[in-house]
Amino acid sequence: MIINILGNTTWGITLAKVLSNDKNQVNLVFIDEKKLIKTSSESSIKVDRFEIPRSKNINYIFIDEMNLTKEDTLIIAVPSPRLIDNLNLIKNKVNNTTQIISASKGFDKDGNTLSVLIKNKLKIPEENIGVLSGPNLSSEILMNKPATSLLSFKDIKKANYFRDNISNEIFRIYSGSDVIGSEIGGSLKNIIAIGCGIIDKMQLGDNAKSAFISRGLREIVRFGTSFKAKEYTFYGLSGIGDLIATCVSNLSRNWQLGYALASGETLESFIKKNKVTLEGANASKIVNRVATEKKLEMPITLMTNKVVHENYDPVDAIKEFMGRNPSKERN
Numbered sequence: 001m002i003i004n005i006l007g008n009t010t011w012g013i014t015l016a017k018v019l020s021n022d023k024n025q026v027n028l029v030f031i032d033e034k035k036l037i038k039t040s041s042e043s044s045i046k047v048d049r050f051e052i053p054r055s056k057n058i059n060y061i062f063i064d065e066m067n068l069t070k071e072d073t074l075i076i077a078v079p080s081p082r083l084i085d086n087l088n089l090i091k092n093k094v095n096n097t098t099q100i101i102s103a104s105k106g107f108d109k110d111g112n113t114l115s116v117l118i119k120n121k122l123k124i125p126e127e128n129i130g131v132l133s134g135p136n137l138s139s140e141i142l143m144n145k146p147a148t149s150l151l152s153f154k155d156i157k158k159a160n161y162f163r164d165n166i167s168n169e170i171f172r173i174y175s176g177s178d179v180i181g182s183e184i185g186g187s188l189k190n191i192i193a194i195g196c197g198i199i200d201k202m203q204l205g206d207n208a209k210s211a212f213i214s215r216g217l218r219e220i221v222r223f224g225t226s227f228k229a230k231e232y233t234f235y236g237l238s239g240i241g242d243l244i245a246t247c248v249s250n251l252s253r254n255w256q257l258g259y260a261l262a263s264g265e266t267l268e269s270f271i272k273k274n275k276v277t278l279e280g281a282n283a284s285k286i287v288n289r290v291a292t293e294k295k296l297e298m299p300i301t302l303m304t305n306k307v308v309h310e311n312y313d314p315v316d317a318i319k320e321f322m323g324r325n326p327s328k329e330r331n
Helices: 010-019 033-040 080-090 114-122 138-142 156-166 179-201 206-225 231-235 237-248 253-262 267-274 279-294 299-309 314-322
Strands: 002-006 025-030 044-047 050-053 058-062 073-076 099-102 129-133 147-152 171-176
Touching: 002 010, 010 025, 010 044, 010 138, 025 033, 033 058, 050 138, 073 080, 080 114, 080 279, 099 114, 099 156, 114 129, 114 179, 129 156, 129 179, 129 237, 147 156, 147 179, 147 237, 156 171, 179 206, 179 231, 179 237, 179 253, 179 279, 179 299, 179 314, 206 231, 206 237, 206 279, 206 299, 231 237, 237 253, 253 267, 253 279, 253 299, 279 299, 299 314
Parallel strands: 002 025, 002 073, 025 058, 073 099, 099 129, 147 171
Antiparallel strands: 044 050, 129 147
């Protein structure tokens, strides 16, 4: 199988490494020609603190060279704020037979999931768009530690086909058919992770963090089912699995953001210092707006959005959350 990966991001490079083998040839697609030339001249590609040696099963190509045949697969692994620009670059390269897997997480500015944005922008059938989501910390995968993920297509047979062709001893794939549920679980967990970073910095304890994760899961389910996602999806890899990994690991960028905010940093200073995209920060604003429009009770999202975007004191946010009227909530 030939796999094209759009996005020489940390996650895109991680996927290139873990999916390339004697069965699968990977084309890592660059949109910056200067970066392509520099990377091609080196014996390894640098990502975070790792150096990935050149592999005969990974090609570096410029986006103009990408020619998608009926048998090719395109994985999109770019941050949600840059997705539209990247889709504009490839819209003339895809057709009704192109199979796309979204490995990006988040929402567009209108509150649509990214598979909807991809479908509308590229004018391809929704049956051709899958979503890859799960507890996948790039640093651990780059160290060849085992990981699993959920690959969802509307047609479960298609999900099974890709599962059988890309799953391996390091990266085990499970198949599903609830595309929107997989996307929403993988996006909203980043919001909860910010709060967990705050809790850890404030040393509020494991009881508080466990409760926060549990109540966060309720919000994810509430939001997801309002979009007709299947509730069971949120109790699997792209739901609670991804939620746990992101909320308990200090490798998580969104957890790191929460920890920094509770230390007195601002969102702007954190981004400037670390040069990263924070999907949880983007999602908190969009999800809070959509939840308000849908009249959904999502206090964790509301408080997180206030802390991230309105410089609300995390101490006050915790007090406000704990002081809410309990009669409005159910277990």
